[in-house]
Amino acid sequence: MTANLAARLTETLPAGRIIEDPALVAAQATDSSRHPAPRAELVVRPRSAEEVAAVLRVANETGTPVVPQGARTGLVGGSAAIEGAILLDLTSMDAILAIDVAEGTAVVQPGVIVADLQRAAAARGLFYAPDPASAEWATIGGTIATNAGGMRCIRYGVTRDAVLSLQVVLADGSIERTRPATVKGVAGLDLTSLVVGSEGTLAVVTEATLRLLPAPGPARGVLGLFPSTAAALAAAAAITSGSRLPSTLEFLDDTALRGIRIARPEIPLDPDARSWLLAVTDSLEGADHDLDHFSAVFAEHGALSVTRADDEERLDDLLAARRALNPGLQVLWGDATHGDLAVPRSRLAEFASEAERIARETGAEISLAGHVGDGNLHPTVVYDGSDPVATEAAHRAAAELLRLAQSLGGTVAGEHGVGTLKLDDVDGELSARLRGLQREIKRVFDPRGILNPGRKL
Numbered sequence: 337m338t339a340n341l342a343a344r345l346t347e348t349l350p351a352g353r354i355i356e357d358p359a360l361v362a363a364q365a366t367d368s369s370r371h372p373a374p375r376a377e378l379v380v381r382p383r384s385a386e387e388v389a390a391v392l393r394v395a396n397e398t399g400t401p402v403v404p405q406g407a408r409t410g411l412v413g414g415s416a417a418i419e420g421a422i423l424l425d426l427t428s429m430d431a432i433l434a435i436d437v438a439e440g441t442a443v444v445q446p447g448v449i450v451a452d453l454q455r456a457a458a459a460r461g462l463f464y465a466p467d468p469a470s471a472e473w474a475t476i477g478g479t480i481a482t483n484a485g486g487m488r489c490i491r492y493g494v495t496r497d498a499v500l501s502l503q504v505v506l507a508d509g510s511i512e513r514t515r516p517a518t519v520k521g522v523a524g525l526d527l528t529s530l531v532v533g534s535e536g537t538l539a540v541v542t543e544a545t546l547r548l549l550p551a552p553g554p555a556r557g558v559l560g561l562f563p564s565t566a567a568a569l570a571a572a573a574a575i576t577s578g579s580r581l582p583s584t585l586e587f588l589d590d591t592a593l594r595g596i597r598i599a600r601p602e603i604p605l606d607p608d609a610r611s612w613l614l615a616v617t618d619s620l621e622g623a624d625h626d627l628d629h630f631s632a633v634f635a636e637h638g639a640l641s642v643t644r645a646d647d648e649e650r651l652d653d654l655l656a657a658r659r660a661l662n663p664g665l666q667v668l669w670g671d672a673t674h675g676d677l678a679v680p681r682s683r684l685a686e687f688a689s690e691a692e693r694i695a696r697e698t699g700a701e702i703s704l705a706g707h708v709g710d711g712n713l714h715p716t717v718v719y720d721g722s723d724p725v726a727t728e729a730a731h732r733a734a735a736e737l738l739r740l741a742q743s744l745g746g747t748v749a750g751e752h753g754v755g756t757l758k759l760d761d762v763d764g765e766l767s768a769r770l771r772g773l774q775r776e777i778k779r780v781f782d783p784r785g786i787l788n789p790g791r792k793l
């Protein structure tokens with residue numbers, strides 16, 4: 337099979353695109369979930385849409401699965417190898433083709449790193465809003481395919497909101513553009529939005545026309561330290577329902593703060609603080625009023641302290657605790673389960689108090705942290721993996737948190753995608769009829785089921 341497949345691909349691709357060395361293929365087998373993955377056949381690194389099309393034609397004819405890969409920072413196994421698959425590594429297609437100031441758009445290949453586009457846009461006085469924490473590594477193609485979120489969604493929306501038009505290669509190798517790159521346009525069904533977030537199961541993105549915004553003002557913020565989770569979440573609710581929307585609203589709970597104090601003792605954190613809430617503004621006009629408003633809301637909700645950062649450097653200092661979240665949680669017990677839930681913002685407080693009940697009943701230690709401005713939490717259950725009882729309790733607690741989010745009208749997949757790791761979990765929120773309908777849509781796009789089969793749907 338390998339020899340045949342490689343021979344077929346070699347006939348159609350320029351030299352140097354195919355990697356067959358088993359060690360090199362294995363090195364690209366997993367994503368950042370580090371979940372074990374089976375053996376793929378080979379890696380192809382195309383350099384154009386035509387080369388992607390050539391690969392898909394061979395795959396379609398031979399019934400070979402294809403796994404599109406960006407930077408493999410995905411956390412749900414979506415870009416991990418499938419047995420016998422072609423790993424279609426798009427990172428060599430990394431050109432920023434145009435930044436058009438008049439249109440307010442960028443045209444980019446899928447392998448462009450998100451932060452590189454942000455910097456290129458900034459150099460022209462423009463702003464690419466999507467900002468996942470992985471922006472220095474993740475690709476535009478991967479973030480489009482997962483509809484990635486991040487810290488600025490409360491004001492700017494998710495990746496979908498920045499995508500105007502896509503060039504895609506379909507499973508049969510045809511190259512199509514999903515829509516004209518106009519601001520408005522309603523001809524036909526919205527296939528751009530359908531491809532965004534489809535995790536490589538419907539088409540391969542080979543070029544994107546993305547919306548750029550005028551550059552915002554410098555980011556500034558206010559940090560509130562609170563005596564309880566309930567107080568911080570009440571302050572967050574007052575801000576999200578108020579008239580001054582922050583660009584970022586991040587939250588850390590008591591467990592997270594405990595770990596951060598151990599892992600990064602140099603970060604000043606009041607020992608009495610039981611939760612942490614940071615509101616950021618990047619308003620060009622009225623930023624001072626935004627900060628006054630956030631400070632007043634924090635004080636009204638019983639903040640132990642309110643610290644204001646009037647420039648980006650001081651804001652960066654305040655963000656140190658948020659950046660230390662993962663090292664902090666790791667230092668507590670060593671092992672952890674990671675979640676990516678979203679609930680309606682008005683139900684965050686209820687979620688947090690029910691999570692406390694789950695922690696009490698299971699004996700597991702749960703940390704809640706995340707983008708509360710979007711109702712998007714990344715709950716972490718920390719545990720000692722050498723203790724089977726603790727391990728079982730942690731996994732039981734993690735599963736209960738998923739069901740809790742769904743029972744409150746939320747989702748188990750806020751921004752990281754479904755991949756393989758959450759396939760079973762989404763049953764709790766999508767009906768069998770709707771899941772069936774989605775698989776029928778997949779069959780229309782990809783009748784032989786070669787594109788990232790067994791994922792997302």
Ligand SMILES: Cc1cc2nc3c(=O)[nH]c(=O)nc-3n(C[C@H](O)[C@H](O)[C@H](O)COP(=O)(O)OP(=O)(O)OC[C@H]3O[C@@H](n4cnc5c(N)ncnc54)[C@H](O)[C@@H]3O)c2cc1C
Binds near residue numbers: 541
């Ligand atoms: C430290 C860290 C922080 C993170 N922070 C965030 C965050 O704040 N917000 C967030 O949403 N996520 C976050 N993530 C998750 C991850 O970065 C995102 O899911 C990101 O969008 C993946 O991009 P990637 O280039 O690594 O894609 P990959 O992981 O390589 O692929 C992800 C999915 O996209 C598909 N795909 C990739 N390229 C294409 C293409 N050109 N055409 C079609 N399908 C394609 C793959 O098949 C796979 O299903 C984080 C991950 C890490 C490790």
